[in-house]
Amino acid sequence: MRNVLRIWQDEVKKTFSGKADAPPEWSLRLADGEDAGYHLPGSAVWAVHGSMTPIVGGIRTLLMQSLHPGALAGVHEHSNFREDPLRRLANTIRWIFTVTYGSTAAAEEATRRVRRLHEPVQGDYQDNDGGIRTYSANDPALAGWIHIAFTDGFLAAHKIWGRPIPGGPDAYVREWAQAGRLMGVDNAPLSEAEMRSQLDQWYTQGALRSDARVKETVQFIRNAPLHPLLKPGYRILFAAAVYSLEPRYRAMLGLSVPRLGPFPLPVKLATKVVLGVVHLALGGPRRRMGPSELAARERLRRIGEPVADMA
Numbered sequence: 001m002r003n004v005l006r007i008w009q010d011e012v013k014k015t016f017s018g019k020a021d022a023p024p025e026w027s028l029r030l031a032d033g034e035d036a037g038y039h040l041p042g043s044a045v046w047a048v049h050g051s052m053t054p055i056v057g058g059i060r061t062l063l064m065q066s067l068h069p070g071a072l073a074g075v076h077e078h079s080n081f082r083e084d085p086l087r088r089l090a091n092t093i094r095w096i097f098t099v100t101y102g103s104t105a106a107a108e109e110a111t112r113r114v115r116r117l118h119e120p121v122q123g124d125y126q127d128n129d130g131g132i133r134t135y136s137a138n139d140p141a142l143a144g145w146i147h148i149a150f151t152d153g154f155l156a157a158h159k160i161w162g163r164p165i166p167g168g169p170d171a172y173v174r175e176w177a178q179a180g181r182l183m184g185v186d187n188a189p190l191s192e193a194e195m196r197s198q199l200d201q202w203y204t205q206g207a208l209r210s211d212a213r214v215k216e217t218v219q220f221i222r223n224a225p226l227h228p229l230l231k232p233g234y235r236i237l238f239a240a241a242v243y244s245l246e247p248r249y250r251a252m253l254g255l256s257v258p259r260l261g262p263f264p265l266p267v268k269l270a271t272k273v274v275l276g277v278v279h280l281a282l283g284g285p286r287r288r289m290g291p292s293e294l295a296a297r298e299r300l301r302r303i304g305e306p307v308a309d310m311a
Helices: 002-017 025-031 044-049 054-065 069-078 085-101 104-118 140-161 168-182 192-204 212-222 228-244 247-253 267-282 291-303
Strands: 122-126 132-136
Touching: 002 228, 002 267, 025 085, 025 291, 044 085, 044 140, 044 168, 054 085, 054 140, 054 212, 054 228, 054 247, 054 267, 069 122, 069 132, 069 140, 069 212, 085 104, 085 168, 085 291, 104 168, 140 168, 140 192, 140 228, 140 267, 168 192, 212 247, 228 267
Parallel strands: none
Antiparallel strands: 122 132
């Protein structure tokens, strides 16, 4: 039994960082740099991204992003997500945490790296009116959809399973708008209401759709190729992502909240338990901060920034 638990713990670590025995090298390099970066201890971004809720938010984000045919075409036509989905996950985590915890130079270099990878991601897709449209991963409009789906997904999950956000949801949307600007987004929302309004525009203007490709993607996300020991917990996390979606998007995705006959299953409580177990696997209750945050605090101490909220 102890060996099984150790294998499970190692697989959890490898899923999120690519390594079971040590933090990824890039996270340790976040101690380098000569400024505080875009976000500080006590910020809304640190509160949300330093919790366990982004695990659910990330699944929700993938589901939402798949509803834009241009975004989905880019993934299907220019990505090896089927063969190596964890590499794509690790690269996304690296960018998020570098922008969250790194110096401005580190955040900007990480963004340039992502945008270089995006350069060949372009092509054509058929819109909902039958016309042919071009897409590019670095196009500001498409980047805007990716950003808003991300912000909405992480915020929605944290509002359900996270602690209070310093400054409230508006602070998170406003602070994370900087990440959108780094990625070339022209009008990243600055409040939760503005975010909701932009989401409504994407929906009412008919830019989103559900089709066979979306269905295939949802099935892949639902049955992600994880180690067998991780699959029971992942099923609960997937159900949590579905639970957190607005009903109209659940309908488009062909999903529903799990039920046992007429009774909804206790997804909210089960998710809280699973996130707690994952937290234990990644370091336990005594280790409240991950390696990226610890490295950032080391940099902040070195340059004389206050880091008094380490309790």
